[in-house]
Amino acid sequence: MEKPVIIGAGMVPVGEHWRLSLRDIAVEALLNAMDDAGIDKVDSLYVGNMASGSFIEQENLGALIADWAGLGHIPAVKIESACASGGAAVQEGTKAVMSGLEDVVAVVGVEKMTDAWPSDATRYLAYAADADWELFHGASFVALNALLMRLYMKEHGYTEEDLAHFAVNAHANGSKNPYAMFKRPITVDTVLKSPYIADPLKLFDASPVCDGAAAVIITSKEKARELGVPKEKMVEVAGFGRAIDTINLANREDLLTLTAAKIAAERAYKMAGVTAKDIDFFEVHDAFTIMAALSLEAIGVAEKGKGALVAREGQIAIDGDYPIQTMGGLKSRGHPVGATGVYQTVEAVLQLRGEAPEGIQVPDAEVGLTQNIGGTGSNITINILRRV
């Protein structure tokens, strides 16, 4: 089966968009992607979003966004997989094209988080955990990641400083991305001096609460040629995989292995016909520094227990062996939860077209991997994109 291609990508800067609503930013990102593709209509819309019902009392985003973007009576649906909703929506859009049922598909990821009171936002994010057995006991998402961080440091002999390198790298890259929320480089000291929010996890180990929307247009190669899209603008969805793990962290067979990422990656590598060694850059889900370390291990970049070493030795920088978070990652670009997977996709498309901002373009990038985590590793998507 011929692999679909992404022919358009658009986004809005991640931040605190007090003047804009969810529909405003979603429509803007979507229209940017359509303009980029040079089209004015699509056959269907997939919306990646985690918790609009909780954050802004709005569900039915398929209808809302298609309506406000003036897309007519197309089919439109919301895809939810917690923070992996964006990555999952890209996959559903891709599958729709591969099935042959839909020719030109739009995928938009959107989240509007800053309209909620901070402790309520913390509560809504924890809805991705197990309500009866985690949130019930007062567990926040940060707290669950802190439990993993402490265990990881003990098992493998790391310090808080070792993990801080992930945040430093993310900010170094994000400082060059005009769409990033935090455009300031930081040092290891910045991370270590930031306050604990759930010990041993500190403020600068965590990604921010924010607003954002990103969109891509997916179609078949045949249709892309018909539309007159030049080859250098096409990026192939070469492979993808998705898997779940126990929703309740305590029930995990091995607390320090992201088994869902491992399985999803195996599926994606097989479909794309590549291994981790063939990937030129990785957009991993660093909602917390500990997740970056565990992700590198799960997707085959580092051996078990060696994820943090990769960061310490500088291999994750743009000119390293395994560049990650090339546009700032969740930590610096920002993590508008349900939109994140689509931001990663847009950023990978820019990298593969050679259109990344100066200083963060990975030279001659041909293959990129995006990894999007929902829950504490309970629902993970991996997408592999390739230059056509």
Add this chain to the structure above:
Amino acid sequence: MGKPMQVARHWRHFGEKYRLVGGKCENGHVFFPGREVCPICGSRNVEPFEFSGKGKVISWTLVRNPPSGFEYYKPYPLALVQLEEGPVVLAQLTDVEPDQIDFGMEVEMVTRKVREFDEDGIILYSYKFRPVLK
């Protein structure tokens, strides 16, 4: 948080939350909480199983920015406790100073208030774990 009409939702879990009742399948696998299908072998022949309530701390944190509804209690220690029968549970620790908590600390289950809602709202109780009394 307002007054939740969720009495049934919490009442359903009295067995688990007051007595630490989980499940045991026909092949001897024990798990917590109880469920229809054994998460280890897939057996559907599952019976209730009451855990001893004894365990060890395998990781812990101090929640300083809690989800709404828990602000009054902050900061509070939250831990992963491995029960002596094997399964791991997430719970708050109680009757302990944060700097006393350590890997492998022996703990036992006690029943404590988890949170209350408004004046007229329900009060939730459940298991927490405290250092074993010698």
